[in-house]
Ligand SMILES: [Fe+2]
């Protein structure tokens with residue numbers, strides 16, 4: 001219990017995880033239809049495999065090389081708990097199972113229409129649960145497909161806010177956070193889970209206590225008002241000590257630039273604070289001098305710019321903790337209604353953010369410059385995913401190009417852009433040039449498993465050395481930063497990557513740095529945290 005009359009802050013070493021049906025909530029678990037696919041396909045498959053062969057899963061998790069694969073990271077005495085989660089999906093969540101099966105059925109119906117003639121008669125064959133939520137259409141080559149009416153789905157019973165909950169745990173060197181795509185969050189002695197949905201005011205208040213003190217009375221009341229589980233007492237999460245941070249305070253006409261980990265940059269002037277792709281870690285005794293955390297970020301964030309809909313770039317864990325400090329989130333525009341490309345705007349609006357979409361080359365004016373969405377090629381396994389852009393930030397005459405995982409698969413794009421953008425001062429490039437097969441992330445959305453050949457050839461690749469070199473030559477930047485490789489071990493639960501010195505992502509990065517050095521361009525591989533000079 002916390003004492004009445006005293007005020008408390010969330011401890012710096014407390015980590016927060018949003019959950020959907022006991023699994024780490026990444027953005028595809030928010031739209032009803034994609035959520036149904038991942039729960040009914042991926043989650044169930046992994047959990048069943050664990051129940052049937054827990055020894056193998058336990059062994060595999062001891063092997064570092066298997067990081068990022070589908071081995072559930074729990075102990076053999078947790079088999080029964082996992083069985084309960086499977087039973088829940090199969091018996092208590094008819095909407096999830098029905099929605100997922102409805103997609104299989106719908107696609108089967110559409111595959112059968114090959115005449116190229118009118119598809120109006122097919123509406124009657126749309127599975128009932130989806131009727132009124134889809135429009136059928138054909139492309140100019142008479143291929144039939146469908147569009148989900150996403151805004152309507154969020155306002156229906158198919159959007160199940162009741163499956164959202166949150167977990168708090170204490171970082172501890174002896175406990176690692178399991179990989180988010182392989183392991184449900186089990187309510188053990190190291191965690192407390194509380195049945196709060198992501199838009200709850202009480203959740204906001206809990207998360208606000210990262211930087212604003214909340215009374216012990218109020219905190220006790222929240223933890224007693226909702227069902228909780230797990231052995232960690234809520235009093236262990238809070239402290240009377242305000243977390244100490246190093247906030248930036250740029251003077252007039254000054255620009256401060258910070259690398260805040262993974263693909264995250266903080267750009268600040270005396271009148272604007274912009275965060276790009278924040279993935280904010282929590283401080284523990286080991287990493288506290290290597291990272292910037294919540295107390296090091298500005299009290300008010302004007303813009304959060306997100307590059308694409310991958311879990312390490314639109315990180316709900318981070319975003320929910322920044323929601324009360326953020327004015328506007330900028331996201332790339334998408335096509336609307338496609339299963340593999342749910343709207344980032346709708347996901348975040350549903351979660352209570354103020355959001356604006358920017359189309360390719362669309363610009364938002366600032367007092368001292370502008371923010372422009374720049375086309376982003378590749379890195380999505382050739383799926384028709386439009387929800388991706390790089391960001392060009394122009395402030396006080398400086399231009400910063402945040403490329404994220406853009407893969408330079410057509411150099412001509414950058415030649416066109418160079419003419420429009422002009423001189424680039426900072427070029428930041430993601431170089432995870434050997435990404436996972438695209439089914440690693442999107443497999444649950446398929447109704448028929450693609451062949452091995454297809455899976456292996458279509459990967460989530462960022463730029464390699466040759467592609468990076470061409471971008472560097474096109475833009476002639478004053479500084480180059482390579483980033484977003486997932487080298488920080490405190491992001492292992494999200495990245496599922498384990499590099500060796502000779503991993504291609506590392507050697508291609510090294511070649512790029514050497515190339516820049518020979519060309520006289522200052523360049524660095526950013527890991528952890530850095531104060532940068534413009
Ligand atoms: Fe990505």
Ligand SMILES: [Fe+2]
Nearest residue numbers: 310312405484
């Ligand atoms: Fe990434």
